[in-house]
Amino acid sequence: MLDLKSRVRDIPDFPKKGILFRDITTLLKDAEAFQKVVDKFSAYYEDEAVDHVVGIESRGFILGAPLAYTLGAGFVPVRKPGKLPSDIYEASYELEYGKDTLTVHQDAITPGQRVLVVDDLLATGGTMAATLDLLTKLGAKVVGVAFLIELAELRGRDKLAGHQILSLISY
Numbered sequence: 001m002l003d004l005k006s007r008v009r010d011i012p013d014f015p016k017k018g019i020l021f022r023d024i025t026t027l028l029k030d031a032e033a034f035q036k037v038v039d040k041f042s043a044y045y046e047d048e049a050v051d052h053v054v055g056i057e058s059r060g061f062i063l064g065a066p067l068a069y070t071l072g073a074g075f076v077p078v079r080k081p082g083k084l085p086s087d088i089y090e091a092s093y094e095l096e097y098g099k100d101t102l103t104v105h106q107d108a109i110t111p112g113q114r115v116l117v118v119d120d121l122l123a124t125g126g127t128m129a130a131t132l133d134l135l136t137k138l139g140a141k142v143v144g145v146a147f148l149i150e151l152a153e154l155r156g157r158d159k160l161a162g163h164q165i166l167s168l169i170s171y
Contacts, residue, residue, distance in 0.1 A: 008023065009022075022121060024120055046071065059121075084105055088105055109140045112139060117142060123151045124155075149171065
C-alpha cells in the first residue's frame with residue numbers, strides 16, 4: 001500500500017516564521033502517488049453525477065483538472081483577483097497568516113448544477129468557506145468538498161458545516 005503522507009515534505013517557517021508548510025510537490029512528482037490521489041477522489045465521487053469540479057487557485061487546479069477529466073465533468077477555476085476576464089463574483093476571507101480574495105465567473109455554473117470543490121489543504125477553512133459562498137451565489141449544488149491534506153488541529157471543518165468533506169491525509 002502506497003503511503004501518501006510519506007510523499008509530502010514539511011517546510012518550516014514558510015511562507016513566514018511559525019508556519020509549517022506541507023509541500024505537495026514531492027507527491028505530485030511521484031507518478032504513482034499522484035495517480036493514486038486522483039483515483040481515490042474519483043472513486044469516492046464517481047456516483048455523484050458531478051457536472052463541474054471546482055478547483056481553487058492554484059494547487060486546486062492541479063488536483064481538480066485531472067479529477068474533472070476522470071469524472072467526465074467540466075472544470076471551473078476559482079481565481080485570485082484580476083485573473084478572470086469576464087464578469088465575476090468575489091469573496092474575501094481570512095487566512096491563517098493574512099487576508100485574501102477569490103473570484104469566479106458569474107456564468108461559470110448554471111443554478112442547480114452539481115459541483116465538487118477540490119483544494120490541496122484544509123487549514124482554518126476560510127478559503128473553502130469563501131469558495132462555497134461564491135458557489136451559493138451561482139446557485140450550485142455542492143455534492144462534496146475534497147482535500148488532499150487536512151490540518152485537523154486547526155478545526156477548518158467547523159466552517160464547512162453541512163458539507164460532505166473528504167480528506168486523504170490528516171495531520
